[in-house]
Amino acid sequence: MSAALHRPEPVLRHRAQPVDQNVPPAQAAAWLCEGRSLILTDRFRTGLDILTALRVKLEDPGEDAEYVAKRAFREAFQSASKRLLAPVVGRKVALPDAPRAGFLAELYPDHADFALPVEDAKVLSSAWDWYEQGVHFPVLGYRVHPFYGAYIPARMEHLELFGTWLAKYKGARNRAIDVGTGTGVLALQMAKAGFQQVLATDINPNAIESVARQLRRLPTAPAIELQRADLLGAQRGPLDLIVSNPPWMKGEVGRTLDLAMYFQDGFFERFYDQALERLAPGGRVVFVFSNIIELSQPDVPHPIQTELDRGRFTLVEKLTRRVKPLRRRTREKVEIWELAVV
Ligand SMILES: C[S@@+](CC[C@H](N)C(=O)[O-])C[C@H]1O[C@@H](n2cnc3c(N)ncnc32)[C@H](O)[C@@H]1O
Numbered sequence: 001m002s003a004a005l006h007r008p009e010p011v012l013r014h015r016a017q018p019v020d021q022n023v024p025p026a027q028a029a030a031w032l033c034e035g036r037s038l039i040l041t042d043r044f045r046t047g048l049d050i051l052t053a054l055r056v057k058l059e060d061p062g063e064d065a066e067y068v069a070k071r072a073f074r075e076a077f078q079s080a081s082k083r084l085l086a087p088v089v090g091r092k093v094a095l096p097d098a099p100r101a102g103f104l105a106e107l108y109p110d111h112a113d114f115a116l117p118v119e120d121a122k123v124l125s126s127a128w129d130w131y132e133q134g135v136h137f138p139v140l141g142y143r144v145h146p147f148y149g150a151y152i153p154a155r156m157e158h159l160e161l162f163g164t165w166l167a168k169y170k171g172a173r174n175r176a177i178d179v180g181t182g183t184g185v186l187a188l189q190m191a192k193a194g195f196q197q198v199l200a201t202d203i204n205p206n207a208i209e210s211v212a213r214q215l216r217r218l219p220t221a222p223a224i225e226l227q228r229a230d231l232l233g234a235q236r237g238p239l240d241l242i243v244s245n246p247p248w249m250k251g252e253v254g255r256t257l258d259l260a261m262y263f264q265d266g267f268f269e270r271f272y273d274q275a276l277e278r279l280a281p282g283g284r285v286v287f288v289f290s291n292i293i294e295l296s297q298p299d300v301p302h303p304i305q306t307e308l309d310r311g312r313f314t315l316v317e318k319l320t321r322r323v324k325p326l327r328r329r330t331r332e333k334v335e336i337w338e339l340a341v342v
Contacts, residue, residue: 004205005107005149005205005206005209006149006204006205006206006256007103007107007108007148007149008116008117008120008123008124010088010108010111010114010115010116011085011114011115011116011117012111012114014037014039014085014115015037016037016038016039016083016085016115017031017036017037017038017039018038018039018041019038019039019040019041019046019050020040020041020042020043020046021042021043021045021046021049025046025049025050025052025053026053026056026057028050028053028084029050029053029054029056029057029080030057032050032054032080032081032083032084033054033057033058033080035083036083037083037084037085038050038083038084038085039084039085039086039087039115040084040085040086040087040095040118042095043095043096043097044086044093044095044096044097044098044099044118044121045097047084047086047095047118048118048122050084050118051081051084051118051119054077054080054081054084055077058073058076058077058080059073060073060077061073066296067249067296067297071251075254078119078254081117081118081119082117082119082120083117084117084118084119085115085116085117085118086098086115086116086117086118086121087115088104088108088113088114088115088116088121089112089113090112090113091104091105091108091112092104093116093121098121098125099121099122099125099126100125100128101121101124101125101127101128102128102131102132103124103127103128103131103148104124106148107124107148124148127146127147127148127149128148130145130146130152131145131146131147131148132145134146135152135183137156137159137185138156138160139156139159139160139162139163139185139189140185140188140189140192142218144183144184144185144188144214145210145213145214145217146183146210147183147206147207147209147210147213148206149204149206149207149256149257150182150183150204150206150207150209150210150211151182151183151204151207151257151260152182152183153182153183153185155323155324155334157321157322157323157324157334158245158288158290158323158334158335159185159186159189159288160321161288161319161320161321161334161335161336162186162189162243162245162286162288162336163189164319164336165286165317165319165336165338166189166190166193167193169193169241171240171241171282171283171284172240172280172282172283173193173194173195173196173240174195174196174197174240174280175195175196175197175198175199175236175237175238175239175240175241175280176190176195176197176198176199176239176240176241176242176243177198177199177200177201177232177239177241177242177243177278178190178198178199178200178201178243178244179201179231179232179242179243179244179246179271180201180202180203180207180244180245180246180247180260181200181201181202181207181208181211181226182202182207182210182245182260183207183210183211183214184200184207184210184211184214184215184224186243186244186245186288187199187200187211187224188214188222188224190241190243191222191223191224192222195240195241196223197223197225198222198223198224198225199224199225199227199233199236199239200224200225200226200227201226201227201228201229201230201231201232201233202228202229203228203229203230203231203259204228204256204259204260205228206256208226208227208228211224211226212226230270231270231271231274232271232274232275232278235278238278238279238280238281238283239278239279239280239283240280240282240283240284241283241284241286242275242278242279242283242284242285242286243285243286243287243288244271244285244286244287244288245287245288245289246263246267246268246271246287246289246303247259247260247261247262247263247267248261248289248290248292248293249261249262249263249292249293249296249297249300250262250263250264250293250297250300251263251264252264263303267303268303268304268306268307272285272307272312272313276312276341279341282340283340283341284316284338284339284340285313285338285339285340286336286337286338286339287304287335287336287337287339288334288335288336289304289334289335289336289337290332290333290334290335291320291331291332291333291335292332295331295332304337304339307339308339311342312341312342313339313340313341313342314339314340314341314342315337315338315339316338316339316340317336317338318335318336318337318338319335319336320333320334320335320336321333321334321335
């Protein structure tokens with residue numbers, strides 16, 4: 001396993017104040033907001049109660065709120081909650097009711113005893129559940145087991161729409177690339193569709209680890225070459241198909257997983273420049289995208305339309321499909337944009 005994997009930072013030294021269920025959660029939440037560090041001494045449940053009180057204190061706007069409000073809350077919550085610690089002894093959370101987090105044993109070969117923010121312990125534990133159970137992808141017909149820190153798609157419609165596009169694709173199937181592969185689903189779809197060689201890159205090393213482990217799980221590993229790299233990575237000859245499900249919105253990147261959601265200035269410009277250098281004659285660039293940027297960030301120039309207006313690429317086809325609401329009604333649509341060089 002690569003030493004460079006992202007993991008929650010272990011807290012090796014602290015002067016945190018011990019807390020247990022005798023401290024009212026609202027009091028503990030207020031201390032966290034004042035900047036005090038706390039460490040649980042009795043149960044994991046005490047920590048969850050304090051986090052709930054913290055959400056109330058910071059006025060969680062809820063999942064249906066606007067992006068800006070949700071983001072402001074998340075930043076305040078992350079900053080305060082990281083001061084609420086759980087003890088880790090022998091790479092296990094040393095509280096009797098703590099959920100299992102097998103990634104502790106995998107991600108901390110260098111430390112056995114330390115402390116971790118309760119919120120991080122929670123995330124590690126639910127990531128372990130996803131990893132063990134896997135996520136069924138109907139477009140692949142099997143379960144994918146995401147490693148900690150790799151992006152897991154929240155919905156399937158965009159992958160189905162890419163499958164629809166791929167089924168109609170008539171071009172060459174020598175070499176394709178999945179830029180920003182995450183858990184590898186688009187690369188696996190292309191391998192399943194008969195591409196002889198599929199490259200898959202991601203800037204997040206945990207994504208590359210995730211796909212490497214998935215390939216080892218499959219009875220016959222498809223010909224997918226992995227590269228931890230920025231965008232298209234190292235030159236490997238001309239590409240018939242450059243596919244990417246890039247971040248769909250513009251924004252600041254704090255945590256590793258933000259890289260999956262938010263692009264920053266220059267991301268798409270560098271992408272197009274690299275694509276122009278690498279595309280085989282008659283090749284295609286295919287984006288799996290969404291209208292969420294038009295709905296929630298109308299002032300941000302559209303990263304695909306802006307490039308089309310520049311005249312270096314032409315739009316061959318655009319497919320769109322409504323998505324089923326996850327919670328409330330939505331005007332969101334997923335999209336496939338197929339571009340060819342002019
Ligand atoms: C929306 S996710 C898509 C993941 C996967 N392809 C899928 O469809 O489920 C975007 C992915 O792009 C990766 N990414 C972001 N910036 C990148 C960059 N500069 N170079 C390579 N990958 C990047 C993220 O780490 C993330 O895995």
